[in-house]
Amino acid sequence: MKELKCPKCGNVFKVDEADYASILNQVKNAEFNAEIERRLAELSMRHKAEQELSTAKTEQEFQTRLNKKEIELEAKNAEIDRIKNEKNAELAKIKGEKDMEIARLKSRLENIEAQKESEKTLALAEKDKTIAELNSAIEKEESKLQIAVMEERNKSQQILQEKDSKIAQLKSEAELEKTRAQVHEAELIKNHENELKAKQELVDYYKDLKTRMSTKMVGETLEIHCSTLFNQMLRPIMPNAYFEKDNDASDGTKGDFIFRDSEDGTEYISIMFEMKNEMDTTSTKHKNEDFFKKLDEDRRKKGCEFAVLVSLLEADSELYNGGIVDVSHRYEKMYVIRPQFFIPLITLLVQTSRKSLEYKKQLLLAQSKEVDVTNFENKLTDFKAKFGRHYTLASKKFEDAIKQIDDSIAKLQKVKESLLGSENNLRLANQDTEELTIRKLTYKNPTMKQKFDEARLLDEQE
16 A cells, blocks of 8 residues: 555545556556657648647637636535535534533433442443444444545546546647648648639730730741631631732732622722731841832732731831721821731721722712712712721720730739738748747646646656
8 A cells, every 4th residue: 555645635545556556557648648749749840820820729728628627626626625624523523422422421320320339330331332332423424424535536536537538639639620720721722823823824825815916826927827817707708709819920029918809790899918027038127118119019010909018027116016007198098907907907998898889889870870979979088087987996996905915914913923922921830830849838838837747757757
């Protein structure tokens, strides 16, 4: 049997080898759990901001519950001490009452001895019996008191075990929350990466779209590009239109493409196209106006109404990058465009020429009948004004489309920068988590510090 002193009440009680081994095993288990907790905390890496918040909240709840259990244990110890005091007071009262009864009996026996010796003997026998009963009652009360003390001690031990079990459960829950936080953190990082990748792909798409709208595609000549666009977009709706390369060089010169279309046997539109790309020329940088005179001559020799220069020259020019450029002030019915305006310009010229076809028919009819054509001239002037207005609106819409694409690229770039900034914040949060230790967790927490110190002391004693 070994004696142990209670750190709370100071009472000394004896325990056998089995009880001592059980208590020692509980201390070792606490020390082992503390050591596992310390090593797990040291091996935990790359925690993020949400894990730190969850860990702090869990530890706060754990500390609150631990303090509550310690308060409950102190209350139980106080209750045990109160019961002991009550039992001791009750026992003292019983002893006092019995002492009074013994004194009374002695007095009675003395009176009986004076009267009758036989009665004295009888009274003595009764006294002995009463004393035996009283001693028996006292022993029973002491036994009850010991049982009550043992019951309270067992209850306290059970409470301690429940507390230890709750602590282990809380630690397990904390580890589970850490694992969940790590998984959530990984999901957040993956989602951020996916979102960043999607935004980058969208930025690249818009950049590529803008590039394809402003330059020819890699590995494709400008002539093939324009021919492909015509066959894909206009050939299905204009199956009888003529659009072929100009291979007639009998006059000493030729253009690149000629476009013609007619209605009811009357030709209403004809366009001479010239395609110019810096890659198709020598190293000398040319300007668009270098080709105006030749294009005008080719147009007149081939009997075309309009002349169009599809050009990638002067790539930095705001004039030519803005849309359709009318150079009719220098050469009649001549336009300079970028490749992205190839189809829109043909569509505009076809629509306006079809409207003028009816005016031409009326003019021929009027001339055949020798009528005044003043009204026709007025309508033709009105048509020119409307065409100019429609042309201006179309150019503005194309400029707005290009501006919207540039704005979208700028917005997506800002989103990319924000995502990169959030990744940096997550890296800093992870750094803070890696620096978290048991020493920092137990700082200004005397209860937890005492538990760890006691466990280490027991381990050193062994």
